Structures are given as structure tokens and as C-alpha cells.
Amino acid sequence: MSISALPSNDGQELTIQIQGRFDFSAHQEFRDAYERVNLTPKRYVVDLKAATYLDSSALGMLLLLRDHAGGDHARISLVNCNPDVRKILSISNFEQLFQIG
Amino acid sequence: MPTRLSILIAEDNAADRMLLSTIVNRQGHRALTASNGLEAVMLFEQERPQLVLMDALMPVMDGFEAARRIKACAGESLVPIIFLTSLTESEALVRCLEAGDDFLAKPYNRVILEAKIRAMDRLRRLQDTVMRQRDLIAKHNEHLLTEQRVAKAVFDKVAHSGCLNAPNIRYLQSPFALFNGDLLLAAFKPSGGMHVLLGDFTGHGLPAAIGAMPLAEVFYGMTAKGFSMAEILREMNAKLKRILPVGVFCCATLLNLSFQRRVVEVWNGGLPDGYLYHTATGERTALVSRHLPLGVLESASFNDHYEVHPLALGDRLFLFSDGVLETCDRDGQLFGEERLQAVFEGQHPAERLFDEIQLALTAFRGEAQDDVSMIELSLIEEVGLTRPALAFSDSGLSSPLDWSASFEFRAQTLKRFNPLPFLLQLLLEVQGLRAQGGALYTVLAELYSNALEHGVLGLDSALKCNAEGFARYYQQRATRLAALEDGYVRFHLELVPQADGGRLRVRVEDSGCGFDVAGALDCTQLSAGLSGRGLRLVRQLTQHCEWSADGRGVSVEFCWSAQA
Numbered sequence: 001m002s003i004s005a006l007p008s009n010d011g012q013e014l015t016i017q018i019q020g021r022f023d024f025s026a027h028q029e030f031r032d033a034y035e036r037v038n039l040t041p042k043r044y045v046v047d048l049k050a051a052t053y054l055d056s057s058a059l060g061m062l063l064l065l066r067d068h069a070g071g072d073h074a075r076i077s078l079v080n081c082n083p084d085v086r087k088i089l090s091i092s093n094f095e096q097l098f099q100i101g
Numbered sequence: 102m103p104t105r106l107s108i109l110i111a112e113d114n115a116a117d118r119m120l121l122s123t124i125v126n127r128q129g130h131r132a133l134t135a136s137n138g139l140e141a142v143m144l145f146e147q148e149r150p151q152l153v154l155m156d157a158l159m160p161v162m163d164g165f166e167a168a169r170r171i172k173a174c175a176g177e178s179l180v181p182i183i184f185l186t187s188l189t190e191s192e193a194l195v196r197c198l199e200a201g202d203d204f205l206a207k208p209y210n211r212v213i214l215e216a217k218i219r220a221m222d223r224l225r226r227l228q229d230t231v232m233r234q235r236d237l238i239a240k241h242n243e244h245l246l247t248e249q250r251v252a253k254a255v256f257d258k259v260a261h262s263g264c265l266n267a268p269n270i271r272y273l274q275s276p277f278a279l280f281n282g283d284l285l286l287a288a289f290k291p292s293g294g295m296h297v298l299l300g301d302f303t304g305h306g307l308p309a310a311i312g313a314m315p316l317a318e319v320f321y322g323m324t325a326k327g328f329s330m331a332e333i334l335r336e337m338n339a340k341l342k343r344i345l346p347v348g349v350f351c352c353a354t355l356l357n358l359s360f361q362r363r364v365v366e367v368w369n370g371g372l373p374d375g376y377l378y379h380t381a382t383g384e385r386t387a388l389v390s391r392h393l394p395l396g397v398l399e400s401a402s403f404n405d406h407y408e409v410h411p412l413a414l415g416d417r418l419f420l421f422s423d424g425v426l427e428t429c430d431r432d433g434q435l436f437g438e439e440r441l442q443a444v445f446e447g448q449h450p451a452e453r454l455f456d457e458i459q460l461a462l463t464a465f466r467g468e469a470q471d472d473v474s475m476i477e478l479s480l481i482e483e484v485g486l487t488r489p490a491l492a493f494s495d496s497g498l499s500s501p502l503d504w505s506a507s508f509e510f511r512a513q514t515l516k517r518f519n520p521l522p523f524l525l526q527l528l529l530e531v532q533g534l535r536a537q538g539g540a541l542y543t544v545l546a547e548l549y550s551n552a553l554e555h556g557v558l559g560l561d562s563a564l565k566c567n568a569e570g571f572a573r574y575y576q577q578r579a580t581r582l583a584a585l586e587d588g589y590v591r592f593h594l595e596l597v598p599q600a601d602g603g604r605l606r607v608r609v610e611d612s613g614c615g616f617d618v619a620g621a622l623d624c625t626q627l628s629a630g631l632s633g634r635g636l637r638l639v640r641q642l643t644q645h646c647e648w649s650a651d652g653r654g655v656s657v658e659f660c661w662s663a664q665a
Contacts, residue, residue: 024304056303056423060348063397067347072402092352092371093393 005033007041014041016065019050024057034065044069049080054088066097077101106222107131109150111141111167112185113159117209121154121185124211128218138162142170150180152221154205157186157197168200179228181221185209252310259317263288264295268485271455272476282309283422283474284351286317288324291525291542293483294359296324296333299420299476300395301352301372312351312396315340327522327542330357330366331405334395338403341396350396354388354420357407360483361543361638364571365418368407370394374438375420377410380451386410388418409575411568412480417451419458422474428466436465502531502603505595512585515553521545524592531596533603533661540642541605544657547635548609549590554578556613556653557588588612602662608654615652 003026006015016033066074077099089100108130112118122132133150135141139162153171155164168182182201197204203217265272265287274285284300298320302309316337323333334355341351352371370392377386392404428436449457455477510520525542528534534541554560558581564574593608640646645658
């Protein structure tokens, strides 16, 4: 599992890429990805292309990111979800809180 | 500064013994000497030295046997043994390493011996540290387990005050379910139906248990007081949102099963599909998650909309935690939706389904399940259920008996507020009525929903003639209630003491345009459909029941005697 954070050139958007299993063991690394950047992006993109698995702790971590990014005003999209990941997001009805693409 | 060690030297050659002692002493350690293996073992038992220099070949007992005994005597603590040997063939040196920890070839080199003693001392201290840490971990672990046992005992008292043992319920839950985050609650409602909750907290262990406690309290407390499913959901969500850190929440399905009305209300936030299995046709309806889990949304954005499904006798409801679908086989494959569907498709008799699912899981995984929660509820005749007596917190000695009160609940209130728990609390202050609490609640609930749905909202119960109409009826109810601007439901309560007890008269009026009383009553005599059970029930449960001629009011009476 590895997580990387890539700011866009204009600093308006932060893309967090997740590889492998997205579960409790990713907790600290995921937080670091958005807390330890010296910019205040307007938008966040969580790229799940290389994520093989996502559990309810990962859902909790996404909620933490949402809280960090301004709660109801946060603009976060979850992109490149594979069918398994998408299924979990849809059972939890997270499309009500995140843009899922 | 290196530790001063006591070092046992076992050597049959006196000159060598002397030489070794000198080297050891000069290095700052204390030397004990023995001239054969047996002496060495005895000296070890007395003095417990920390390191041994052992000649391999000695009279009386050789070094290998002495080393074996010393190791056995030392137990878990490491007493390094360095063999002293003039043997050179590799087989013999291997033997030294097997019986001891290192060897030193004769003739002795002082520098090497000193270095070996230091190296062995490092090893010895490392072993010491590992042992101390192991004991500490074991102690902490035992402490943690004790705490969990206590927490579980407390939790079981809270969580198992319910009716999971009712004859229409079967469930499967691991013994330490609380600590894998799963929660299963069931309770009778005062009106006779049943609330059931399957919950799955993020994470596991104590954080999950801490959220589960208040959730169970709200569930049981509010159910017992007659609050509706929507109100309980709102309260549970608000409470969890308030107390849980962001990122911790509870995926849950709440069911409201009504035996009399033969319907189930379903709210699913974040759990996998449950199923309603229609026994007559073998068809099943998925109970799909349509909401965010409990504890995520602020109260203002929380959505308490639920689905209503009609039930027939013998129909079954199944709920699963995600542990069921995520059960793994030896190759890491998931049990998954399709295998679960296959069990339902398997032409089993309805009453075997629960066992068949369990069997399929066991066959798939090859051992007992320990992180799986599932529950089956069936719709049975209500007479088959024995209900526990309602529990009250006071002795019932103070019992008001001679009063009347009137309430008018108007549109803005009807939209959001359920007056029944409020009225019921008031009436149950009257001790004589407590024995009839269930009937009282059922009658008030029926009269209130008639007044609201048919009177104030003008809904036509003829809609409820089939399952589709049934769903439409509840859609219309929600739409009309949301748009409601005026209208009222009035309750007039009157309590009168009587020679050997008392009498309660309840009059309910609404702002609707009334209904054809005679027609409706005739109709309920005949109909076995999805509507009309309410009126029949009210007449069965009250001592006296009378509709006003215009169909806009009804009055019922409950009597009791002091001995009851």
C-alpha cells in the first residue's frame, strides 16, 4: 500500500493516489497526504485506480478528509473506482457526500 | 561500563583453570571454578552464575552432559555456555555449538576470550529484555481481556434486555461480536410489533463498543416508550453524530415489523442488501441501502424515509452484516452476493433457508464463522408471542385518577411530531391502565393514524388493495404530510374513578370531512385485504367503541378494576 499526493500546477487541486489495500493501515499515510502539504487546495481528487480494496475504515478516512476540506463545503471527487470499490461506496451511499466518477 | 558477571569455569586441568580465572578476574568479573562436570552443575545450582566456560572433556561428567543439565536448570533465562576444547574436527565443534552457545579452541587467546565473554553477555541481556517485554505484554493483554470481559458483561445487560429469543427470530452472532463491531438488537413495541436493528460500527474493539452502548439505550428506551421508527432513527443518528469522532459511524438496518398490520418498514443505511422472502412464491425483495450510515450526517440533513412492504404469514426477512459476503475461503476468495443468491434459489423450504445459508458459509470457509452476524425474522400469528411485562421505574403508588385533558395537534405539529409517546406516558401514570398498556397503545395508534391519514390527509385506504397500491399509499402519505398547511387531530382524555377501579374515555376528532361509518364497518367485516384491520382491532381491544355519525370522531373506553 502506498499513498502519494500531487498538487496541480496552480495549487488549486490536490490529487491523492492510493495503491493497494485502502484500509486501517493506511490511516497515518492518508492523513499525511493532505495535512502535510503547504497549500490550501480548493478541490481534492482521490484517485482509486490502483486501489484493490476499500473497507469501512477507509470510508471513515474519506470522511476525515471531507471534514478537513470544509465539511459540507468540501469539493472532493473519488475517481477511477473499480466495480468492487464502487459497490462499497454505493452501499454506504457516499455519492451523497462525494462526487464519484 | 560493562556489568560485573559471575562466571563459572569448569576445567579439569588446574593450570588452565588458573589461567582462565586470571583472565576473567582481570576483565573485572568474578570467577567460580569447578574441576569436573558434576561439580560444575552443583556450583551452578548454588551460585547461579551468568555465564559458563565449559571444558568439553572432563572426568566424572563431561561438559556436554553438564551443559545439558545447566541449560535445563536455567530455564527461560539464557546462561551462555562457551565450550573450551582442544578438539578440532568439525563434527566435535558442531557438537559444542549444539550443546552450548559458542566454543573457544585451546590454547587460549586472552583477547578472543574477552571478546567472546562480552558478546555472550550482550546476547544474555538481549534475552533478558525480550523475556521482560514478553511478560509485560502478557500482563497487559490479560488486563485488556479482563476489561473486555467486564465491558461485555455490562453491554450484554444493556443489549440483551430485548427479545432476540422471541420464537419468530433466529440469529447468528459471534460470541465476541461486540468487539468486531456488530450489534444486534430487538424489542417489542408497546403496540405489539417489533423493532429490530442490525448495526456494524467502523472498526472494532472498544471504540465500536462505546458507540454501541448509547445506540442500544436509545433503541430500547424509545421503543418501549412507543416512539416511531423515524424518531428513533433521528435520535440514534443525532446521538452518534454528537459523540463519535469524525470517521467513525454505524452502518445499520432498522426494521419495524407489525404483526397486526402485516407490514414491515425498512431503513437501511450502509449495510449490504437484506431480503424479504415471500414464502408463497419464493420471490424475494431486496432491502437495499438507500442512506448514509448512522452518525455521519448532521440532524438537519438526516433522511428518515423508509420503505414499507406488505407481508403474508410465514414470510421471512433476512439481514446480514458485511462479514457474510466477505467470508473468505482458503484462497482468499469472497463468499459474495452470487453465492448467497444461489442459496435462495436452491428450492429449499422457507424454514430451512437460515440453516442453508449457514451451511453454505461453513462449507465455503471450512470452519466456524466468527465475524458474521445474520438474523431471520418471520411473520407469525401474534398469539404465538409471549411478551414481557412493561417495566416501570416507580412503585406506582402515586396514581392520578380523576382528571380530564384535551389536546389539539395542528398541521405544523402533525408534520414532525408524534404525539403518541407523549400521551402514553401521561396515561401510564395511571396504575390501573398499565396492565392494558399494549392495548391502549395499539388503540391510540390506530385511531391516530386513521384520523391523520384518512381524516386530515384524506387518503383512501382502498389504495392498499395490493402491494403496488400499498407502496403508492405510503408515498402519498409522505407527500401530503409534507405539504400540509392546516388541519388538526384532537384527543380528549377523561379519567373517572369508579367503585372498584376506574374508566378512561378517549375521544379522537379530526378536521377531515368524515367517512361513511356504516360502510367502512361493513367492509371490514368482509375484507381480508391489506386495509381495514385497524378498525376491527380497535373494537376488539376496547370495552366500548362508538363512531360519531359523521365519521369525524370516535370515542372508546377502557375500564379496569382495582384488583386487576
